[in-house]
Amino acid sequence: MDLQYFHHVRSDIEPLSPSTATRILDIGAGAGRTSAWLKSRFPASHTVAMEGNPAMQAELSGNADEAFIVDLNGSMPDFGSPDLILCLDILEHLVQPDVVLARLAASLAAGGTVIVSVPNVAHWSVSVPLLLGAKFEYQDAGILDRTHLRFFVRSSLIDLMNRAGLIVGRGIRGGLRGPLTRVADAVTAGTLRDHLTRQYVVAVEQGPVEWLFS
Numbered sequence: 001m002d003l004q005y006f007h008h009v010r011s012d013i014e015p016l017s018p019s020t021a022t023r024i025l026d027i028g029a030g031a032g033r034t035s036a037w038l039k040s041r042f043p044a045s046h047t048v049a050m051e052g053n054p055a056m057q058a059e060l061s062g063n064a065d066e067a068f069i070v071d072l073n074g075s076m077p078d079f080g081s082p083d084l085i086l087c088l089d090i091l092e093h094l095v096q097p098d099v100v101l102a103r104l105a106a107s108l109a110a111g112g113t114v115i116v117s118v119p120n121v122a123h124w125s126v127s128v129p130l131l132l133g134a135k136f137e138y139q140d141a142g143i144l145d146r147t148h149l150r151f152f153v154r155s156s157l158i159d160l161m162n163r164a165g166l167i168v169g170r171g172i173r174g175g176l177r178g179p180l181t182r183v184a185d186a187v188t189a190g191t192l193r194d195h196l197t198r199q200y201v202v203a204v205e206q207g208p209v210e211w212l213f214s
Contacts (some may be wrong), residue, residue, distance in 0.1 A: 028090025032063030
């Protein structure tokens, strides 16, 4: 896998982020760039980052207050009671994402926020070729990344969150800001929106679900 994958700063989560955070847990943190970015937003916070790739150890240690290289499918070290938990593009790589998410939810501080992102396997780049008879073949990166063990659509992601005791309050439909995608969305009056969404990013929050575009 291209190591650049581990260096992304997920600033796209900013619209879903809380106004304050004191203890941040980043699961599947990569090199910890997102943890460092959040630390710059919340300087008084304490960041805990966990990653499964040993090659990220040195950078991760420099980008988070506490850095752990662990098997994310196994036991995790004590991480306290965070008030902001990130699971960004990691649940699809886990054997039992529901078990992991339930444990994280149980540790969440009162009034805390959980932000989760997963690729959408119903995206047209996957669904249309399948309708035209293409084989379901894994790829080196993207929605059909060969390291993905689980696949999600919008409803299954929300169901996963609900089963962990987490109620989705807001979400971002990634990939809907491109000009061609916006035209397609307008022409179809939003009826194919779930097939135009490349990634879902959701956050736990009180109130009805509000979908943003990115």
